[in-house]
Amino acid sequence: MIDLIGFKNNSEFLPKDFDTFDSKQKLRQLFLYMSNIILKDFCHFNKYEQNFLSNYSLKQAFTYKIKKDLNMNYVLSHKKNSFKFNLCKNSTKTINNYINNTNSSFISKNCKLKVAKLISSCFVNKELQLLIDKHLVFHEFVLKKLKKLHSDKTIIDLGNAICIKSDEFHGIKIYTSWKDIKINKPDIKDELESAIKAIKKGESYQIYLAYPKNSDFTKQIPIYVNELENHEYQIKAIPYSLRSIIKTNRSL
Known part of the structure; x- marks a missing residue:
């Protein structure tokens, strides 16, 4: 469970x-x-x-x-x-x-x-x-928010990831997972492996790993990978806030 x-x-x-x-x-x-x-x-x-x-x-x-x-x-x-x-x-x-x-x-x-x-x-x-x-529902939550925030761009649901594209840039790829991230020992192995493969294939060079925000995980974490030292890339683990749900409902 x-x-x-x-x-x-x-x-x-x-x-x-x-x-x-x-x-x-x-x-x-x-x-x-x-x-x-x-x-x-x-x-x-x-x-x-x-x-x-x-x-x-x-x-x-x-x-x-x-x-x-x-x-x-x-x-x-x-x-x-x-x-x-x-x-x-x-x-x-x-x-x-x-x-x-x-x-x-x-x-x-x-x-x-x-x-x-x-x-x-x-x-x-x-x-x-x-x-x-919970991983599916967090993915759908992020997808819904991205469509609302980036209505001027193309949002593509890839199943295991979300892609944001427009005429101005190649695209951002976002991998989602509902995990309790700890800064000292983040559990991001699976998502990071997918990000590395995407960069090596030339699918995207800017990739975010999105997880729910918690008291320990409050800021973006840049991820550096030795095997990508000859590639142009950017990987970041980002905390995705859910608190707007409570704030909206409290205003009633």
């Missing part, structure tokens, strides 16, 4: 030691924000919900979200605790199974209603759970 964040029933798997996220409430708030990025097509916790629901368990937060979306989306009801939804049989079955907590294991990924898609993504083996790869 070391690379997964989220919850499984009443158990929570929260990251720690990053930026200003120094309490369980703030870490829950961070996860609800991050879940928006992964579940963007059918689930969105607004800023008020992120702030308010951080006082409750993640299971309670997602239970609240499902119930709220159900109340907004149901079309008609024939029987107690039985709902029928227009145009989507799979949505009806999925939602009714969730509501009635039946022995049936029918959960369909082929649902049209957003709330049914949410249930299908979070209801596994009759338990409410959502576990997200």
Whole structure:
């Protein structure tokens, strides 16, 4: 579970030691924000919900979200605790199974209603759970921020990296990883190897290794590599701040 964040029933798997996220409430708030990025097509916790629901368990937060979306989306009801939804049989079955907590294991990924898609993504083996790869969600977070900050440039998601290009320069390559970086002994071997290969291939000469900011890792770290002494290059490990999530929500 070391690379997964989220919850499984009443158990929570929260990251720690990053930026200003120094309490369980703030870490829950961070996860609800991050879940928006992964579940963007059918689930969105607004800023008020992120702030308010951080006082409750993640299971309670997602239970609240499902119930709220159900109340907004149901079309008609024939029987107690039985709902029928227009145009989507799979949505009806999925939602009714969730509501009635039946022995049936029918959960369909082929649902049209957003709330049914949410249930299908979070209801596994009759338990409410959502576990997200933290490296993936950090990558998507950085990608989203870069697109907003550099709207005048071309942002390319390479899967294992992000590239920023424009007509004026060759391009910057950014490798992302959600790690707790320690200045005296940074764990950057894998990302550094990828950076060295990219420079040797001539794909880019300016490369950043992006990690979440923490109390020890607050400034950029230039990285010098002996085997690249005959190459023109720049490699830096950079702390990426997540604190704007909390600052934005506190202003409500």
